[in-house]
Amino acid sequence: MTAVRRVLLPAPRSFCAGVERAIEIVERLLERHGPPVYVRNQIVHNTHVVADLESRGAVFIADLDEVPEHAVVVFSAHGVAPAVEREAAERGLDAVDATCPLVAKVHAEAKRAAEAGDTVVLIGHEGHEEVVGTMGVAPERTVLVESAEAVPALEVADPAKVTYLSQTTLSVTEVEQIAAALKERFPGIKGQGAEDICYATSNRQAAVAAVVREADLVLVVGSANSSNSNRLVELAVEAGVAAHLIEDAGQLDRAWVEGARTIAVTAGASAPPALVDEVVAAIGAVGPVEVVERPVAEETQEFLLPQRLRAAGPDRGR
Numbered sequence: 052m053t054a055v056r057r058v059l060l061p062a063p064r065s066f067c068a069g070v071e072r073a074i075e076i077v078e079r080l081l082e083r084h085g086p087p088v089y090v091r092n093q094i095v096h097n098t099h100v101v102a103d104l105e106s107r108g109a110v111f112i113a114d115l116d117e118v119p120e121h122a123v124v125v126f127s128a129h130g131v132a133p134a135v136e137r138e139a140a141e142r143g144l145d146a147v148d149a150t151c152p153l154v155a156k157v158h159a160e161a162k163r164a165a166e167a168g169d170t171v172v173l174i175g176h177e178g179h180e181e182v183v184g185t186m187g188v189a190p191e192r193t194v195l196v197e198s199a200e201a202v203p204a205l206e207v208a209d210p211a212k213v214t215y216l217s218q219t220t221l222s223v224t225e226v227e228q229i230a231a232a233l234k235e236r237f238p239g240i241k242g243q244g245a246e247d248i249c250y251a252t253s254n255r256q257a258a259v260a261a262v263v264r265e266a267d268l269v270l271v272v273g274s275a276n277s278s279n280s281n282r283l284v285e286l287a288v289e290a291g292v293a294a295h296l297i298e299d300a301g302q303l304d305r306a307w308v309e310g311a312r313t314i315a316v317t318a319g320a321s322a323p324p325a326l327v328d329e330v331v332a333a334i335g336a337v338g339p340v341e342v343v344e345r346p347v348a349e350e351t352q353e354f355l356l357p358q359r360l361r362a363a364g365p366d367r368g369r
Contacts, residue, residue: 055339058331059266059315061258062346065327067251069151070095072354076149076280077237079360080123081108085310091115091125092180094149094322096277098298118144129180130154132187152354153249154181157216159182160187164214165189170207172196174229179278182218199232213240217247220278222285223256250352252279256286258347259317263287269294272326273319280319299326300333310338325351
């Protein structure tokens with residue numbers, strides 16, 4: 052008799068409120084204006100979401116120069132620097148901001164700290180779109196740090212006037228380690244530890260941490276450029292468990308499944324829930340499975356749409 056394989060589904064997983072809001076903004080704009088609706092960078096870091104919106108008329112661009120004058124353009128959930136907002140206004144573009152409110156909160160904190168004369172130390176990964184946007188809030192007063200080892204080399208104008216902030220999609224443990232190094236280097240530094248990390252990122256990490264010791268294999272559904280998805284893989288690997296980041300069921304290796312009796316399947320905050328269902332079905336195709344939900348938190352957070360998109364009805368030609 053074939054042994055039944057256990058599939059653990061840690062929760063929360065998949066879409067968060069900020070991602071749902073950003074996607075809905077693009078969908079509503081397409082409904083009201085008709086295509087094309089231009090989106091600066093990927094609206095969220097997931098290839099399936101991007102491909103779906105492209106099929107409905109969204110056009111993803113890297114530079115505002117690619118947007119015709121007076122066209123609708125959406126700023127992605129990762130946020131943009133104020134210079135990008137100014138450029139859109141100067142070109143007469145109809146800009147709609149889909150920045151996650153939790154990223155916008157970090158921008159506001161950076162602005163306040165810089166205006167108070169502090170150097171802003173941003174904990175984050177160089178080149179990530181969220182980091183580029185946050186660095187752009189006060190570029191002359193902001194420095195980036197990517198690791199605790201880099202802290203001793205940081206140069207600031209006044210060691211007594213320093214505030215640290217964090218990219219919202221990092222590992223909680225990683226941020227706490229860097230924050231500890233910053234506090235040792237700058238005893239008077241202001242900051243909130245890992246509180247800048249968004250609830251969705253920390254919840255998904257906690258959910259994986261709660262099941263990882265039971266698993267022989269962890270599968271994280273998400274795109275390669277999704278920061279929070281990559282952190283989930285790292286968490287599992289650091290616990291000594293084999294883990295893989297996969298876009299969808301098509302990337303599932305049968306050999307991984309055959310070699311595991313208990314498999315945890317989760318998804319980053321920008322991955323559609325249906326992709327997890329498809330991965331579970333693919334595991335079930337290898338042999339019988341028992342699917343077990345493992346919730347560690349309930350997410351009830353909702354973010355309002357921009358005012359112009361809350362009322363019903365089209366506004367074509369606006």
